[in-house]
Every structure is written in C-alpha cells, then in structure tokens.
Amino acid sequence: MDQMKPRREGGDYAKIVVNCFAAASSIALGQTAVDSKSGETKGAVQLIESVDVKGKCISGDANFCNFDLMELIISKGADYLIALKGRNGKLLGAAKEVFGDEAIEKDEYQITETGHGREERRTYRLVNATQLDARVTSPYSMLANVIEVRRERRITRKETDFSTETHYYVTSLDKGINEIAIKIRQHWAVEYSLHHVLDVTFEEDASRMRKGNAATNLSLIRKIAMNYLMPGKSKAGIKKARMRAAFSDKRRSELFQV
Structure with missing residues (x-):
C-alpha cells in the first residue's frame, strides 16, 4: 500500500490517493481517494x-502500522510487512x-550492490517477536518478527x-x-516502479488538474496506461513504448491484446 502526495487546492489539500500495487509484477491493482x-x-x-489478498504479503509505510489494519490483513488470510517509526514509539523503542x-541472537543477511555509479551495502537483522516485551507486542495481531535494515550508500x-x-x-x-x-526490497521498489513512472514518465507532478475528482480520475487513467505499458510487454522503456503507441x-x- 502506498499513497500519492497531496496537492494544494484553493488553500486546502486536495484528496490523497492510496494505491494498491503488486510489486513483483509492477501492476497497479487499485486506488482510493x-x-x-x-x-x-x-x-x-x-x-x-x-482485492483478493489471500496468501499474499501486504507491505506499507509507517502510516499503516495500525492495530485494526493488521488484524484485517490477517483475517483476509494474508501477511503484513510494515515499516516501524515514531508513531509506534513503544514498539520502536523496544525494537531498538x-x-x-x-x-x-539475531538472524543476519548482508548484500552489496554496485551500479549506476553507486555502491550500496545492506545488512538485514531479524529477531523473533517473543524477544520483545509481550506487553508492547500483544496489540499487534500475529506479530512474528521484527527486522532492522542498515543501508550504507555512496556515489562511487x-x-x-x-x-x-537504519529502518525497522x-x-x-x-x-x-x-x-x-x-519482500523489503520489493517494498522499496514501489517508489521507482510506481511513483517514479507516474511523476517522470507521465509527468503527474506537473499536472494542473486539482479540482473536484479530476486529479483522482486522471491518476487512475495513468495507472491503467502504465499497466499496459509495463516492462516485459516491450523491450523499450515505458516512455518509448508510450510514444510508439501514440x-x-x-x-x-x-x-x-490480452
């Protein structure tokens, strides 16, 4: 789950669009304002x-680290992977x-990646939720593990x-x-696979449509187009594929063609 940045409209914020995005296939499944x-x-x-989410893993940023939402995800037969930040201060403090x-004892996994003039090292560490104070973890439905990710990056x-x-x-x-x-890597990929495509390829940030439902409706149209132009249907990038289709x-x- 992810959200589109709001835009000013007559001094007030326009509606925020919450997106449902399948990271593995780079497909936008739905949105709501x-x-x-x-x-x-x-x-x-x-x-x-x-959406049928049974057997899937639903990721989201810290805004979705909510007791009721987690319980709903579990009741739908899915799992959750959600960022942990200051709004859940007690759990964050216990994790740190x-x-x-x-x-x-912690399970650890490290990876180093280089490319595009950058080097990145990522260290993932996992502890079982039973290692934390049960009074802190009990409100979080079916909480199994807590993860720490340390990202080290430099422009070579x-x-x-x-x-x-450091993220939790x-x-x-x-x-x-x-x-x-x-799964965490796929969660991070949403920024490039969804927001970057909408903002750069479809120039969503430059759009002046802000009144009524215009911005929401156009956002939906862009995502439909993005799904048809998804990587894999063309050897060209989405921008070139869009131009060729035009x-x-x-x-x-x-x-x-389906």
Whole structure:
C-alpha cells in the first residue's frame, strides 16, 4: 500500500490517493481517494476488502502500522510487512533495545550492490517477536518478527564515505531473513516502479488538474496506461513504448491484446 502526495487546492489539500500495487509484477491493482492523511488507513481498508489478498504479503509505510489494519490483513488470510517509526514509539523503542543487545541472537543477511555509479551495502537483522516485551507486542495481531535494515550508500565517483540509514519493520511472516529481505526490497521498489513512472514518465507532478475528482480520475487513467505499458510487454522503456503507441495503430492494438 502506498499513497500519492497531496496537492494544494484553493488553500486546502486536495484528496490523497492510496494505491494498491503488486510489486513483483509492477501492476497497479487499485486506488482510493481520501480527504486527509488521517484517512489513509480507511483507504487501505477499502482496498484490502476489495482485492483478493489471500496468501499474499501486504507491505506499507509507517502510516499503516495500525492495530485494526493488521488484524484485517490477517483475517483476509494474508501477511503484513510494515515499516516501524515514531508513531509506534513503544514498539520502536523496544525494537531498538533488542537489536542493541548483543546477548540476543539475531538472524543476519548482508548484500552489496554496485551500479549506476553507486555502491550500496545492506545488512538485514531479524529477531523473533517473543524477544520483545509481550506487553508492547500483544496489540499487534500475529506479530512474528521484527527486522532492522542498515543501508550504507555512496556515489562511487564522488564519495569515499558511506551515508547510513537504519529502518525497522514488523511482520507476521514466519520466514527466514533471506526471504523477508526480498519482500523489503520489493517494498522499496514501489517508489521507482510506481511513483517514479507516474511523476517522470507521465509527468503527474506537473499536472494542473486539482479540482473536484479530476486529479483522482486522471491518476487512475495513468495507472491503467502504465499497466499496459509495463516492462516485459516491450523491450523499450515505458516512455518509448508510450510514444510508439501514440504514433502506431498496430502498436496500440498489440498492447491491448490480452
């Protein structure tokens, strides 16, 4: 689950769009508009109730680290993987304390990636939720594991030192750290696979449509187009594939074939 940034409309914020995105296939499954950030959880509930999520893992940012939402995900036969930040202060504090305790055993997985002029090292560490205070973890439905991710990055041509970020996640997945690391990576990929495509390829940020339902409706149309132009249907990038479809009846016909 993810959300589109709001836009100013007459001094007030326009509606926020909460998206349901299948990271593995880069397909937008649905969206719903809410009036404010406080309504994002309600938007996520609407999407989860309208999509068959049984057997899937639903990831989301810290705005969705909500007791009721987690319980709904479990009741639908799915698992959750959700970022943990300050809004869940007690659980975050307990997680930091456990990961800082060297006496507690942790599953660890490390990976280094280079490319596009950058080097990134990621260290994933996992502890079972039973290692945390039960009074803190009990409200979180079927909480199985807590994960710490340490990301070290540098631009190889310009920097010698690495910048470091540490992120935390909670999950109902009862799996090893290697498998959960893949899910976390897919969660991060939403930024590039969805938001980057909408903002850069479809120039959503430059759109001046802000009144009524215009922005929401156009966002939906862009996602439908993005699904047809998804990587794998064309060797070209989405931007080139979009241009070819605009000038070729044959190419448009090929895209719409199921």
